[in-house]
Amino acid sequence: MAPPTLPVTARRAVIDVGTNSVKLLVADLTGAEVQPVLEQSEQTRLGAGFFQTHQLQPGAIADTARAVADFATLARRHGAAGIRVIATSAARDARNATELTDAIHTAAGLVVEVISGAQEADWAFQGVTSGPALARLPLLLLDVGGGSTEFILGCAGRQSFRHSYQLGTVRLLEGQTHADPPGPTALADCRRAIREFLVGEVLPRLGPALAEERGRRQAADAPVALVGTGGSSTILARMRLQQAGFDREAIENTRLSLADIRELVERLWNQPLAERQKIPGLPPNRADVILPGCAIYEGIMTTFDFAELRVSTRGLRFAAVMDEPGGTG
Numbered sequence: 001m002a003p004p005t006l007p008v009t010a011r012r013a014v015i016d017v018g019t020n021s022v023k024l025l026v027a028d029l030t031g032a033e034v035q036p037v038l039e040q041s042e043q044t045r046l047g048a049g050f051f052q053t054h055q056l057q058p059g060a061i062a063d064t065a066r067a068v069a070d071f072a073t074l075a076r077r078h079g080a081a082g083i084r085v086i087a088t089s090a091a092r093d094a095r096n097a098t099e100l101t102d103a104i105h106t107a108a109g110l111v112v113e114v115i116s117g118a119q120e121a122d123w124a125f126q127g128v129t130s131g132p133a134l135a136r137l138p139l140l141l142l143d144v145g146g147g148s149t150e151f152i153l154g155c156a157g158r159q160s161f162r163h164s165y166q167l168g169t170v171r172l173l174e175g176q177t178h179a180d181p182p183g184p185t186a187l188a189d190c191r192r193a194i195r196e197f198l199v200g201e202v203l204p205r206l207g208p209a210l211a212e213e214r215g216r217r218q219a220a221d222a223p224v225a226l227v228g229t230g231g232s233s234t235i236l237a238r239m240r241l242q243q244a245g246f247d248r249e250a251i252e253n254t255r256l257s258l259a260d261i262r263e264l265v266e267r268l269w270n271q272p273l274a275e276r277q278k279i280p281g282l283p284p285n286r287a288d289v290i291l292p293g294c295a296i297y298e299g300i301m302t303t304f305d306f307a308e309l310r311v312s313t314r315g316l317r318f319a320a321v322m323d324e325p326g327g328t329g
Helices: 060-078 087-091 099-108 118-128 170-172 183-218 233-243 248-252 258-267 290-303 318-323
Strands: 009-017 020-030 033-043 083-085 112-114 139-144 151-157 156-164 224-229 255-257 308-312
Touching: 009 060, 009 318, 033 060, 033 099, 033 233, 033 318, 060 083, 060 099, 060 255, 083 099, 083 318, 087 099, 087 118, 099 112, 118 139, 118 151, 118 156, 118 224, 118 318, 139 290, 151 290, 156 183, 170 183, 170 290, 183 258, 183 290, 224 233, 224 290, 233 248, 233 255, 233 258, 233 290, 233 308, 248 308, 255 258, 255 318, 258 290, 258 308
Parallel strands: 009 083, 083 112, 139 224, 224 308
Antiparallel strands: 009 020, 020 033, 139 151, 151 156, 255 308
């Protein structure tokens, strides 16, 4: 009898160019199993000064291209056979997106895929549900980014709703002027803006789909879970854990109640930047964008009646690694 054929392991890399930061995932792919080898992030704030003009700024483009080139070099050193570069909200909305993609190609020798909001939502869902704990759970998945938030509703690989909305941490931050600390008035203004957006833009489409999904699950006693993926939700979990490093298992076992989120919102918005930068689990360079980030989660939990938030460290990059081999490496 011939010996069984063992699955082949491929090492791939994905570089994710977001509105707030550039992120690297180097992972070993064996069949449908993704094992992270290296994960890094650098904030380049590509969306800085963008949302009034829809023009990416030269300094942000240069910083982002340099970060991509550095991550590409790092991925090659770790043996990645292919490197894929994807770009999301700011790049797809920019009038001068080709300046960014050309700069990255010149700096790193890599072609950038500017993905649609629908593709971003699909990959976020596929990545999160590749983890066994969430693979068959009915869930509303949120990917709160710098320029957009993806809402995906589904269960066991089937999506019943997906949409990318222009609600993001950098987008909100750029739209408001904050004192230091921002204080109650600024918080009330931000909460109002989030509530108006959710009620006006998201609720009319997501509300009926969520009610239908909850009705289906009620008989089976399997309530729809709210799950966050991406930097904002991971940081909320790390702050809850007071975790200076990155412990994937601890983060994914964290549950944040609405009361927990509200307490964080109230505390953070009433602390000066210098104090927020000392909080364990909150990277100092994210101490500004976490303000709208936590407020977005609070608004969604309140508007759609969720008492608890779960966190997944998987998402967009995991699915992009699984999708196909990367580009020229």
